[in-house]
Amino acid sequence: MKKKWLSLLVMFVLLAGVLAACGTSESSSNGSGEGESKKKLIMGTSADYPPFEFIDTAKGDEIIGVDPDIAHAVAKKLGYEVEIRDMDFGGLIQALQSGQVDFVLSAMSATEDRKKNVDFSEIYYTSKHMIVTKKGSDIASIDDLEGKTVGTQLGSIQETKAKDLAKEMDMKVENRNRIPELIQEIKAGRLDAAIIEDTVAQGFFEKDEELDGFTIEDADGGYAIALPKNSELTEEFNEALKEMIDNGEVDEIIKKWFSKE
Structure with a gap:
């Protein structure tokens, strides 16, 4: 009888531990509360467009350039982390609309035609x-x-x-x-x-x-950050980007990458 109760007690303790672990994982991913991880946003880009976004294969597989730097800077101001996903340029708007990515930063011009399907931030570069x-x-x-x-x-x-x-x-x-x-x-x-x-x-x-x-x-338009239509992120992204444009941060990023050989 004692063995049976002892077995049940061990199972209860193990189950409690598993549930506690699950609870910790969930709370750390929602971005709320002190000591927990930041909220993560997925950025879509086409990493074949140096110096805006590209992969320097001699140094690794990280996507680098003007747009990743702007994305990380904006996200830092707003308390987000960014994961960058590489995809064909022609599929970026669809990925945004289907929820595969949270925003697009890929040297994308804010044309009137695109504005019918997505929101755009301030223009950060004219090409x-x-x-x-x-x-x-x-x-x-x-x-x-x-x-x-x-x-x-x-x-x-x-x-x-x-x-x-x-x-x-x-x-x-x-x-x-x-x-x-x-x-x-x-x-x-x-x-x-x-x-x-x-x-x-x-x-x-x-x-x-x-x-x-x-x-x-x-070119028509000018490069801007694309976000889902009527997204709650549009206003806060726009405010952060405008601040960076006004205080010269965006110019510094552009000069950094345009001066690289």
């Missing part, structure tokens, strides 16, 4: 387009794209720009998921040119002497 070609090509102006095949990143503002140009001239537009794919297609002769954000293009020019290009008119 320009660049026509990228293989050195020695006969493309030196917009007019020279007549009859050519031009590549863009799927879902980007440059894709929209290319489609607009294709309405005015005989120009074929082809999309790729990643910027390095566009560069390889140009070098292989499968694309005559590509439209890429100018700062990103400059990074490729510095590393590859086979490439050439020229800048065209400013």
Whole structure:
């Protein structure tokens, strides 16, 4: 009889310990109370766009750049931690809408069309387009794209720009998921040119002497943080980002990454 009661007592103690452990895990993940872990937000990005977001494979697999730095700085001000997930640019809005990510920071222009589906923060950077070609090509102006095949990143503002140009001239537009794919297609002769954000293009020019290009008119919108439509996070993200813009923190981050070779 004593053995039976002793066995029951041991089982009770073990069960109590398991329940206590579960309770500790749950409370530490909700971000409330002292000594508990911060709330975590998932950031979506397409890590193929240096210096905004990329992976320096020589140093590891961490996603680094302008946008991750801005994300971590904003999150720190608001008491969050950030986990960054890499995905194709064309799927970022859908990931945001489906709840796979909490916000998107990926050199994304705040266009009127995108504003129909997501909220945007303050603009933190305004970009320009660049026509990228293989050195020695006969493309030196917009007019020279007549009859050519031009590549863009799927879902980007440059894709929209290319489609607009294709309405005015005989120009074929082809999309790729990643910027390095566009560069390889140009070098292989499968694309005559590509439209890429100018700062990103400059990074490729510095590393590859086979490439050439020229800048065209400013892009519509400007880069901003994208959040779910009517999200409670939009206002607090906007306030934190605006503070960083006003006090020069964003400029410091941009200068840090733009000055890197």
